[in-house]
Amino acid sequence: MAAAFPSTGYAPSAPLAPFTLHLRLLRLHTRRAAVVAATLREVCAGRVPDHVLHRAEEVGYVVPTEVQEQSLPLLLSGQDCILHAQTGSGKTLAYLLSVFSAIDFTRSSVQALVVVPTRELGMQVTKVARLLAAKSCTVMALLDGGMLKRQRSWVKAEPPAVIVATVASLCQMVERRAFSLQSMRVLVIDEICTKKERLHVLLSLLERDEPKSGIIFVAEQSERSKKAGNPPSTTAVVEFLRNAYKGSLDVLVLEEDMNFNARAASFSEVKERGFLLVSTDIASRGFDLPQTSHIYNFDLPKTATDYLHRAGRTGREPFSRSECSVTTLITEDEHFVLQRFQNELKFHCEEQPLESMFTFSRAGM
Numbered sequence: 001m002a003a004a005f006p007s008t009g010y011a012p013s014a015p016l017a018p019f020t021l022h023l024r025l026l027r028l029h030t031r032r033a034a035v036v037a038a039t040l041r042e043v044c045a046g047r048v049p050d051h052v053l054h055r056a057e058e059v060g061y062v063v064p065t066e067v068q069e070q071s072l073p074l075l076l077s078g079q080d081c082i083l084h085a086q087t088g089s090g091k092t093l094a095y096l097l098s099v100f101s102a103i104d105f106t107r108s109s110v111q112a113l114v115v116v117p118t119r120e121l122g123m124q125v126t127k128v129a130r131l132l133a134a135k136s137c138t139v140m141a142l143l144d145g146g147m148l149k150r151q152r153s154w155v156k157a158e159p160p161a162v163i164v165a166t167v168a169s170l171c172q173m174v175e176r177r178a179f180s181l182q183s184m185r186v187l188v189i190d191e192i193c194t195k196k197e198r199l200h201v202l203l204s205l206l207e208r209d210e211p212k213s214g215i216i217f218v219a220e221q222s223e224r225s226k227k228a229g230n231p232p233s234t235t236a237v238v239e240f241l242r243n244a245y246k247g248s249l250d251v252l253v254l255e256e257d258m259n260f261n262a263r264a265a266s267f268s269e270v271k272e273r274g275f276l277l278v279s280t281d282i283a284s285r286g287f288d289l290p291q292t293s294h295i296y297n298f299d300l301p302k303t304a305t306d307y308l309h310r311a312g313r314t315g316r317e318p319f320s321r322s323e324c325s326v327t328t329l330i331t332e333d334e335h336f337v338l339q340r341f342q343n344e345l346k347f348h349c350e351e352q353p354l355e356s357m358f359t360f361s362r363a364g365m
């Protein structure tokens, strides 16, 4: 059977079956849809200054990503928003466009504040903000490890329109009254789930669960972190709990670097009474502490096998009938790792979003 084809630039060697034609039609529709999709300029029309959109186009931001397409109408209408999307989906550009839609470029005052968890993220955000602003306004980065003294006099003499800051640097500046926040129009909080927040979540879990005894597993310290002279994670967790935990259990620590005597002392102590043992994976194998009712993975284990060994420290005879649980603290980015462990070990975790578990007073953290 012969078939007539519209001119497509190629000659099929055999007549196309009906379903093939159907596929081609579908493809045509998809292409058409891409052509008629709104551009970034259209989505931002009348809200974001032309010079910013022009810069965005020069950089290559022409068509909005999905999160930008969905969030920009809300952000640009002045509504408060929480953007929740995968990493790399384009949230930064979405909130920066809303920052530039809200500030008055002719005023010399701090009008937008972007709070970031790390210096690295701060540098990235500052770079994109400066690209978009070009010379139309000043974007200042107040990041940990920066030259805060010099910046303090600069920020006073010539307040930037946009400040990108890590929490610690921002606090220093605010405590020294380096700038006024009275003209602030936009506040962006980018991914603030710091170790500190994790610690507070852990504390709330301990208060809620009231374990008989528990082991809190933290990650081993990396060589890089050791060289930089940072304390190991175990120290941070133990110090925090010794100050903040008001329950009856003893807070103890077990570390790789501890000598044998120190380890033995820790070990015999925990065997005798209720404990919260903070440890790296060193406590996940060979340790028999049957009274352990709760396991907390403060940091994710490296592998599914490590997860299994950690979990195996609870539910042990003769206490195995009492209520036992394994809780893993994860951020959105870590979700897939826990999913991988579940697939590999064939178990199912009940997921509890933070908001559904506790009412946090973030201001107090």
Ligand SMILES: Nc1ncnc2c1ncn2[C@@H]1O[C@H](COP(=O)(O)OP(=O)(O)OP(=O)(O)O)[C@@H](O)[C@H]1O
Binding pocket: 040, 060, 061, 062, 063, 064, 065, 068, 085, 086, 087, 088, 089, 090, 091, 092, 093
């Ligand atoms: N509309 C767009 N068109 C083309 N590229 C874009 C667009 N928006 C963002 N990008 C690019 O996509 C990459 C990821 O964007 P971005 O870092 O903003 O994502 P994100 O969601 O903020 O990520 P994270 O959660 O890791 O901070 C960057 O390289 C950015 O330049």
